[in-house]
Amino acid sequence: MATIDAVLADLDRLPADKRTLWAVCGALEKVDPGVPPAAPVPAWLGPLVTEAVRWLSTTWPQSPYFADIRRLERLGVVTLDHDDTYVLAMVSALGSRWDAQPRLDALRHDAELRDEVFWRVFEVEGGGEVSLANVDRHSRPDAGWTACLTVLVAEGVLPRDRVQRECLRALGRDFSAYRAGFFTRLHTLLDPGVGEVVAAQPVLVRLLRSPVAATVSFALGHLATVDAAGALDDAAFVAASADALAVASRKTPLGALDLLDRILARQPGLAAPVAAAVAVGLEHRHREVQARALALLRGLGARDLVAERAELLEPTVAREAAAWLGGTVTAPAALLADLPALPADLPLSTADDDRTAGEMAAALLAGEHDPGLVERFLAAASRGSDELAALARPARKALRHTWELRRNIAAVLLGEALDRVPHLLVARLGEVREIVRGRARPGELLATPTGPAGWLDPGVFVARLAGWDGAPHRHDLVAALLRLGAEGRPEALRAARDLPGDAGAAARYALGGPPAPVGDPAVWIAAARGRAPLGDDPHLVAAGLGGAGQGRAARYELVMTPHDHGYWAPSLVVHPAPVPAAPDQPTVVPPERRGPDLMADWLPWAAQVWPHDAEPFFAADVQEVVHASFSTSRRTPPILDALRTHPGRLGPLSAAVLAAGMTTAEAGDRARAAEAFAALVPTGRLDPGVLADAMVVLAGHATANRWAAALRDSGASAAVVDVLARLLPRLPRDHHGLHALLATLHEEAVRTGIRPAGPPGPDGRLADWLAGFTGSSKAARTARALLDEA
Template identity: 25%
Template structure:
């Protein structure tokens, strides 16, 4: 039997032969061959398979390089054949991504020969696809041949061509691009791709443009792009291009008007560039043109605008900079007003800005105006202590420092957590979770267990097919829902399965048996706590041991002893027995954090957990043995709420990298910090909060600020409670910015931050200027002089920013006003009232 030439070419991996064989075929001939080729594609797609001489597919391992390379060539030839025979609908119906391995040059030859009516749609689809050679050259060849018009995403495709093409090589190899595409690219600002993103990926567009384009025209195009109101991110490509062009004085002078036009754009980096360039030109700039730069939030921009304003002094315009939040910028604006004097317009503007000035600069403004406004003080606080029992007052140390948490007897239950109450609500939660099915929380798991004696039907019916398509390499509450839908468990956890996986497996067994009952360990309140009487209501004769062990660790203190006695017969052995003993005696485990700065970053923090060895796998073992077993990652914060300090200790090494880096990464520490919002704050939790203020990851430092503001407001935090241990590890500028946000929370927060800095600013070994400036501002706002830091401040001398702030602080005097003690007592009263219910 004569072998089929087209199949033989595919088996040989010869894409060129495929092109030659298909040349001249009619559309009917192509469509006749498509079904067999489509079936072959499906048979060889995932994983990549090798065709033997008879066209039968065989799996290929990545380690068998020779066979893999041959299978790869076969695949490329097959995809070229499909481009030449299958319809657009048939190609798009294949598994994504198709075509994954396309030989761009051969595909272009095939599609040119075929010239189907859907060519433009096929090209637009290909432009959005990925592959080992990129798809833009395929589209470019069709545009160049006149077969199609430029697709809407054409320039995005060109920018996305890296890593397959380097812009320098692209422009050298195809000079026509310089006139037809590259100049258009410099005006392409509204696509999904950008020159900034392509440059960041290493496409070398700046270097290519400077080497290949006319210099004068490129300088003008750069200025035009910068003036088109780009975002700061996209504008960064053009600001970098301008600097690499090394514009000469003559070129700059010729474009003075265009540079002045940039003063009205929104992007801070463009404003900064314009100011830098205009500063190098001796000509003045009209004061009104500097108004946007004077109002900019970036300190460097506002300072640069003030320098340019010196060439054409205008006091009224200078007052715009008084609205800047930075006291140093305000000071520079006041310097000019003091030199130039106040016009009527400047006086009116200064009066309007007076309330916006920092406390350290306001006296200068008042002196200029010849006024002395009264210093604002917090309103007196009305306190009613008679309703607070004496025992609670003693426990919370009324009138003294915040007591160390947890305080014996203080309630811990926060907002209640309502379980899923109906199939409709369960369907809503499941719909949300299916977008990330490996996640899912205990509330969803509890909902499945509550209704698993009913058919997986009704409002759940639309999810049946989606659940059946789930991968089964992970355990989650969604996979337990899949057990409900299918009636069987696909696999059991392996020998290294986590307690969470074991709990999910226990739940799956109950679902298979249709035993509907609540999850014992579902928290009843925020913070991970379970109200003991609710656990007793949930109990049954055959509790799952891992589920019960987790529930016992979450029991709230009030009523816990009674609940433990009631479930004693279920806690005689295994993980439940150890969890019950830990719940009765939580202090059996001690935790310590040890730093060794001589170690590499990933080994610098050691968490030492001292206590009895946990014999059985379960939630307690996972929680207290995290560091013993040298596992990475902080333990799940909600496993043992009473000993959340262990979770905080284990979170400290996870946080360390975010103190060093510039952008930060998600370590899950933010989840733990958010859980502390209304919970007791033991020393290790406070230590974690202070460190998190210095994190580069937004979720972490925002959560730390929120917890500290709330903790000060309800009497859980004061300056004496905040630990100074880690100040040397935190970048001072970051810490100052976050402490400023805490201080902005109210008069009590302002006093606490001031006293914390007073007590501990000397612990910052390097670059303390930002913290000293904040300390000075808070001291000026409250009319209080340094109390504990004077000896340290006297060691700072010279003209540095830190020394100037220290000098200003040493000139301040005054004791904390009585109202601050009243505010602190009022916070303690709020905490007591929560205790009283």
């Protein structure tokens, strides 16, 4: 073995760029661990190790690098503060992702680390990659912190009672639900006995007030054990129970109500505080919690407490309350979202923008991405502006935002390369970039919208095209033809009779004029899709442009395929036969594609490419929303916003996006989908039968509880009844989570007075399906209740 002095001397001779933590760790393998240094330690080593500790506190290397840092400390080579950063570095790298031994050895044999540092892991939460919960989640099950600590408790290295006590204390701190879960799992694995749980009762009662629902459930479960042992402090539990009744899930509040019922049976003197606590259950969103609370309050005769909360009750519970109170108590009718039948709050403003070209460019470089602002900026830049040259500095700064819209706006201003994305929007930016650089002729762009959501007045389009001396910019022309509005076409066609060249012929054809020889295929495809957006075009088909989204209208189908690993994989089928996609043909969407690789800030603009039909936009992005059911997606929110505001035809793919949006993992995305439901289905913009078809396709993939909650949150009760009455008979009676959908149908039917089941018979498909339930499951009971409403 080498001496530490010799190793440090070798390290000191390394070039500065070679003096790394890895070099130090490798050299330490040769050191005699029992002999401290006699010579001075190189001055650079202390800062290097301090920086390594800081790095390990935020990064999980999955290897036991912290052992080398401890060796340096124990040899006296470095002195480190045992602060929060140090504790997190230990959490990160005391052990390996695959092997428990380094962590076990360190805590068995390093008394200082075990006694003075280790216990602070129950106090320092961590975050990102480095926390007890995250290291465990991504480690082999027998190599994580939980496995090691249970081994050390079993060996007596760590005192069992203190580990249990520290777990409970950690749960009382302001840790996130994800990181608090580590301590509930560890405490459960230590399997405390009844006596240990009874001794922890004061802490468990305090945990009922935790903001983490799982912690409240954990505490309530242990307090039920205390109650079974006859040792529950009834008054203390009653005082804290209201917080347990506010937990969003059903199970915890129902458990709390059961415990309150038992307390009431043995402590009649606590009736008043029990009633006050139980009344909180009437404010819960789940019917079962409300019904159980109402039953308890009826037994207590607490009429005033029920009457005060009557407007919060679900319709069926409100009906029961009214029967008891002897009056008419109904839950207020749910209100539709404040949206008109046709979207007027569309994202593109047609109001004049008094900002100059430079001011608009500066806003875009700062991250604004309103599609109207983008279009007005392009129009101003194409006419020429001396202001743009002054934006070189912020434009260079924006170039760092890879793939974002602002990075490409910066590229337009600086003459830099645009992102290599095969999309019409990028091609249009390329044309404007050439104008700004002086390589293309300036002029008024054809495609700048004149109305909301991207519409272009046909007469304005013809006037702009007539103003061009020669051929206009190609992609600008394609974009304009796709945006032509329906009103004023005959007048615009008469004004276009003398427009020259292929552009003039295509413009006349788009406005309803006679066929002419097909020139530029992309221009004529856009003209055909602008002429009859949802129909086939024989003229283009005869010219050999008969692909889906070219001469023939495209039809899209989402297919969900089950896999052995328990998930469903989405794929897109296009009819008729698809053709290869091209950036100048945005109405063509090939199968098996997740859409243009546009970041989220591009999507509001992309949604306005073809205002006539929403299907190509959503066909390109439906799989993104489907995948958002189990992962966070930055693109899903703007996709759902576009669904609510798109003015064009909403077909099967639009319905599939809505159905997928209502089962996404993020609550905010589900709220967006609920708003879209309220805006589109009651107003007839999206057919309820088409939505029910899409929900059938996604039923195996979706979470029924999320669907039910989103439908309730939409506030569109009559539309919810309509959609569910169409959907439910097509689901198997043992569909997972079916009761949530049945319960939602029941509540909304009572709220609206609609009788969705009707009598059994040829036209009573829902009634026949409901009648097929047997047994006493919650779904069966709700099915019979729905039949009783008929």
